Amino acid sequence: MTAHFQTLEIESSWGNIRVEFLEGKPVRCSLPFLSSQPEQPFSIASKGRDATSVFILNMLAGRAAKVPEIGPVNGTEFQKKIWRAIAGIPAGQTRTYGELAEAIGSPGAVRAVGSACGRNPLPLFIPCHRVVAANGGPGGFSAGLPWKDYLLRLERKH
DNA sequence: ATCTAACAAGTGG
């Protein structure tokens, strides 16, 4: 069976953001890996007006954005639970890996939470960047810490 | 402040 999926590519000053859709819903989002924060300020060249483009644009501009409905993500029940819990974190707030582990009923499974976060198929849509280490450290980010730092900086600022 | 051990779950052999 050929599941026809669309691909949306958004050009930004930090590289191309690619979103894959399955049946009209985003199922995968890939950000360019950044080992260090680019000199250039972040900007988006895309003019897309679809819900996804607008969402990403608002998100990366520091504006509150309504998260579009996401498609069926590929993952274990555990990971889905974690991603769902992460999706419930309000903008501007952060949670530690430990708190998140406890929230899903598995206190102590902090490393599993970290792993699940790292495998988050939809960064931006699932705000895994709001999950930080208990000691105040930045933790990590699949696409590179600059993204996380940038996003947290946008939301933390009030 | 740096280093080690333990923990839970995923992935690969």
Added chain:
DNA sequence: CCACTTGTTAGAT
């Protein structure tokens, strides 16, 4: 099934 890796953490040195 066993071992290694992972966006951690708490405790000891």
